[in-house]
Amino acid sequence: xxxxxxxxxxxxxxxxxxVTLSCNQTNNHNNMYWYRQDTGHGLRLxxxxxxxxxTEKGDIPDGYKAxxxxxxxxxxxxxxxxxxxxxxxxxxxxxxxGADAEQFFGPGTRLTVL
Amino acid sequence: GQQVQQSPASxxxxxxxxxxxxxxxxxxxxxxxxxxxxxxxxxxSLFYNPSGTKHSGxxxxxxxxxxxxxxxHISSSQTTDSGTYLCAxxxxxxxxxxxxxxxxxxxxxP
Numbered sequence: 001x002x003x004x005x006x007x008x009x010x011x012x013x014x015x016x017x018x019v020t021l022s023c024n025q026t027n028n029h030n031n032m033y034w035y036r037q038d039t040g041h042g043l044r045l046x047x048x049x050x051x052x053x054x055t056e057k058g059d060i061p062d063g064y065k066a067x068x069x070x071x072x073x074x075x076x077x078x079x080x081x082x083x084x085x086x087x088x089x090x091x092x093x094x095x096x097x098g099a100d101a102e103q104f105f106g107p108g109t110r111l112t113v114l
Numbered sequence: 115g116q117q118v119q120q121s122p123a124s125x126x127x128x129x130x131x132x133x134x135x136x137x138x139x140x141x142x143x144x145x146x147x148x149x150x151x152x153x154x155x156x157x158x159s160l161f162y163n164p165s166g167t168k169h170s171g172x173x174x175x176x177x178x179x180x181x182x183x184x185x186x187h188i189s190s191s192q193t194t195d196s197g198t199y200l201c202a203x204x205x206x207x208x209x210x211x212x213x214x215x216x217x218x219x220x221x222x223x224p
Contacts, residue, residue: 105149
């Protein structure tokens with residue numbers, strides 16, 4: 001069974017502060033993803049990665065940076081958090097390819113920026 | 115325009131009835147992935163279906179590329195099936211980045 005974990009599970013931050021969300025996967029998947037989920041917008045892709053050292057912009061990358069130091073770990077960084085970044089953040093991992101690229105999601109991180 | 119259109123937005127049925135959820139897509143598809151989500155919960159993958167029909171217990175997923183649609187059928191629905199069902203289009207292209215539908219909120223009346 002795919003295993004994706006996230007930390008912290010809940011976070012309260014202040015406006016202008018730095019926030020780092022962490023994700024770890026034990027599936028040895030090449031691809032990893034960060035999404036946010038908001039009422040009215042659904043799930044949207046922020047950043048993704050093809051492997052260690054790689055980060056790519058998704059659909060809504062502004063205000064976010066990502067880091068992939070290893071195959072297992074993928075972080076999302078908010079350098080200057082704003083209240084509009086209050087959301088639930090999900091990390092996912094998946095294999096590259098055509099028929100077997102199913103994505104598996106972590107439990108989510110609920111971030112509140114005051 | 116929206117690449118993945120999911121319908122209905124909400125569905126209320128009595129326990130024991132069958133449910134049909136639909137996703138229509140307008141771009142090229144490598145596969146459609148279906149998820150289940152409880153309120154406040156994570157996304158649980160139900161199917162990764164590039165084409166044809168797949169079964170898992172009371173759930174059936176059918177993807178018809180030519181007709182640009184994918185469906186999820188829930189037979190003999192139970193109260194534990196309540197929650198939100200999401201479809202997500204995987205275009206392939208190496209990144210396999212998903213584009214999600216807005217979801218179907220499914221509720222059961224006992």
